[in-house]
Amino acid sequence: MFSASMLIAAPAYADHHGDKKAAADIVDTAVAAGSFETLVTAVQAADLVDTLKGDGPFTVFAPTDEAFAKIPQADLEALLADKKKLTEVLTYHVVPGKVMAADVISMTSAETVQGGMLTIDASDGVKVNDATVTDTDIKASNGVIHVIDTVLMPGM
Structure with a gap:
């Protein structure tokens, strides 16, 4: 099992190469970005760290x-405490394969690891369900991250 200190310390070396070639996996890349602390905490709570450090490739929204922070605090705490539901929510953000932004804009939907379907609309920017994609093509050694501004909820 990973300790939080190992997870936080690992990307310190990966981010100093100065090139676009990804040396860090999806988890370490997210930690190094500094804007995904809640996501990383959720991934740890759902025991998905090893999965997202695996071979992939994965595309993570x-x-x-x-x-x-848009989720009411009590609801977020309840979600973090419910490992089954948390796993469903987190795997709903993951699409198998490495899907770059150039590919996403030509898609209308994508099947997630969770089994649900994401609706993709690239008619005015890019939206995944009700979330707006705010940054794209953050490369990791085992996939790619696209940043979104809303947590996706399966079945909603």
Whole structure:
């Protein structure tokens, strides 16, 4: 099992290469970005760290801390305490394969690891369900991260 200190310390070395080639996996890349603390906490609570450090490739639509802040505190705490529901929510943000922004804009939907479907609309910016994609193509050694401004909820 990973300790939080190992997870936080690991990307310190990965981010100093100065090139666009990804040396860090999705988890370490998210930690190094500094704007996904709640997402990383949720991934740890759901025991998905090892999965998202795995071979992949994965495409993660990653909600920022501000996106998680839109969820009422009591609801967020309840979600973090419910491992089954938390796992469903988190895996709903992951699409198998490495789907770059250039590919996303030509898609109308994508099946998630959770099994649900995301609706993609690129007619005015890019929206995934009700979330706006705010940054794209953050490369990781085992996939890619696209930043979104809202937490996606399966079945909603």
